[in-house]
Amino acid sequence: MSVPTQAGDLTSTVDRNKIGIDETVNLRVRYSGDKSGGQPDFELLEQDFDILSRQQSNQYRVINGRAESFVEWMLALAPKREGKLFIPSLHYKGQVSDAVPVTVAEAQSGPNGGNKQAFLEVILDKEKVYVQEQLLVKVRLYTTIGLHDIATEPLQVAGAHAEKVDEQRYERKLEGVSHAVYEVTYAVFPDSSGQLSIPALTYVAIAGRRDPFSLFNRNSQRLRLRSQAKTVEVLPKPAKFTGSQWLPAASLGIVQSWSQDPENFAVGEPITRILTVRAEGLRAAQLPPLPRLNAEGLKTYPDQPQQEDQVGPNGVTGSRIETTAIVATKPGDYQLPPISVTWWDTKTQRQRTTQLPAFRFSVSGTAALTPSDSRAEESGAPSATPTISQTRKESHFWRNLAILAIISHLFWVMYIYSQRRNFRQKKAEEDTLIPDLQRETSALKNSLTGGNPVRIQQATLKWIHAKWPYTDGDNLSEATQKLHLKELGELQGILDAAIYQSPAEPLNIERASELIESLLNTQIRPESQSSGDALPTLFS
Structure with missing residues (x-):
């Protein structure tokens, strides 16, 4: 009235x-x-x-x-x-x-609120939650009349992170009466323990039919609906949890994948390892980084980790994706260590550990030869000492005689080889190094013509061995560590990025040429040629 x-x-x-x-x-x-x-x-x-x-x-x-x-x-x-x-x-x-x-x-916003044509209902999936555990808050708008232009108020919870994860429309019967239901689901992650207050929400909607010929739409009514506030108890992290990082989740898994078949590992060829940690009920920002891979004989180039959040009726599922390019520097059998993540199962209320098993693989191919190996091959020296298999004989005399003969023969062989090696080393010391150095210098300059990073890398290593013969190492990385040359370190970084990085970075041929020209003019005596007993310089 x-x-x-x-x-x-x-x-x-x-x-x-x-x-x-x-x-x-x-x-x-x-x-x-x-x-x-x-x-x-x-x-x-x-x-x-x-x-x-x-x-x-x-x-x-x-x-x-x-x-x-x-x-x-x-x-x-x-x-x-x-x-x-x-x-x-x-x-x-x-x-x-x-x-x-x-x-x-006072509002009567609920299923038992009389014969109201529209009301709000708030449902929580848990009465108690742990700190940082996901709490699902469902806000349902029930109506028996036509509603349009529904304006919803976003959920904001003090002391917690809240985000909308789902929105649905369906029908439900209450006490035999059909109601249209508009449901919005929020995921709430409390930041600290204690009492968490879910505030009342306000929805505004238009009820009835809009009359375009009525100045004030007398055939429609604007409704303002308000929900009831809720309170949830937030528990602290359990004292019996022993993990390094608190991870309350409904499920957690680790998946490993490769860019190509890991059975085809070869020396110098990059392969990409992809590790994905996926947790239901956790945001990606809550997931910890995985341990870095550190194995002898393997070079690793990790990429920036990716974080993804997938939302749905069950809340948030967070994923952390870590990608690493792996390059083997020598053949052999390798084993990547297992990866374990300890977390708290919110369904069973107990601590669990998810483990990715150790991964074994073999690398084929051959590693680059060291200078000592090259000299050994040129001299024709045996690569391994032959073993002597002895057979028991009934006659100890003949057995002992055979052993003495073999030992005597081995002594003579070793003496001949030692004399030949001494002769060749003495001849190499007398010969000048200029012809070899000139040849490797010319080859290094010619390698810049094609712009092939692998060819430049090999030519640089050979030039280093000719320039400083006492610098051993079968790859450019080891030579860089021993020579301590700034230009060589920068050149190695440019070449590695062009060879091993995925995707490969284009080779800066101009900068590489400048660095090589600077190396060719280097006249200093590197530390690797100094005596092994000398102490390093205190100030450089």
Whole structure:
């Protein structure tokens, strides 16, 4: 029933004097007079009400031969609190309206809230949660009438991270009555233990059919629905948990994959290892980094880890993806160590450990020969000392005689080889190194023509062995560590990025040429040629 109050030519009326905290009230303000323009100061209403909408119309009509004109403002108001409130007196063109009382009662937002046409319901999937554990909050809007233009208020929880993960529409019967349900699911992750408050949410919607020929849509009604606040107890991390990082999840797994068949490992050829940690009920930002791979004979080039969050009706599933390029420097059998992650199972309320088993593989191919190996091959020296298999004989005499003969023969062979090696080493010391160094210098310069990083790398290593013969090492990395040359270290980084990095970085041939030219002009004596007993220089 409309309750008008007259104050000159300015009147205020409301459609209801008693409402719930989750409902709205329509205020009509009318001014009858000659002057027009402007509007009353409606900011006074915002002390106790939220102004949801505001409309204005100018009308002129003739009733029983009497003409009248007026301007009207229609406002939809939502109360901010319960109790007895007042729509304050408004001022316009020197006229003042009377205050209008409005009584606001407690909301009954639930399935048992009587025969309400629309209400909100909040459902929590757990009564207690651990700190950083996922809590699912479902907000359901039930209605038996047509609703449109639904405006939802986002969930914001103090002391927790909250995000919307799902939205659904379906039908449900309550006490034999069909209701249309609009459900929104939020995932909440509390930051600390204690009491966590889920605040009340406010939804605003239009009920009924909109009439385009009605100035104030009298066939529709604006509803303001408010949910009930909830409180959840947040438990601290259990004292019996022994993991290095607290990970409360519904499930956690580790998956390993390769860019190609790991059975085809070969020396110098890169292969990419992809490790994925996926946890249900955890965000990707909560997942820890995996241990770095460090194995002798393997070079690793890790990429930046990727983090992904997938959302759905069951909340958040976080994934951490770590990609590493692996290059073997020598053949053989390798074993990658197992990877273990300890976490807390929120379903069974116990500690669990997920482990990726150790991975074994073989690398084929041959490693680069060291200078000592090359000299050994040139001299024809045997690569291994032959073993002597002895057979027991009945006659100890013949057995002992055979052993003495073999030992004597071995001594003579070893003596001949030692004399030949000494002769060749003495001859090599007498010969000048200039012809070999010139040949390797020319080969190094020619390798820059094609811009092939592998060819440049090999030519650089051979030039180093010719320049400093006492520098051993079968790869450029070992030579860089022993020579301590800044230019060589930078050149190695450029070549490694072009050869091993995935995707390969284009070779900066201009910079590589500058570094090689600087190396060719280097005249210093590297530390690797100094005596092994000398101490390193204190200041360089």
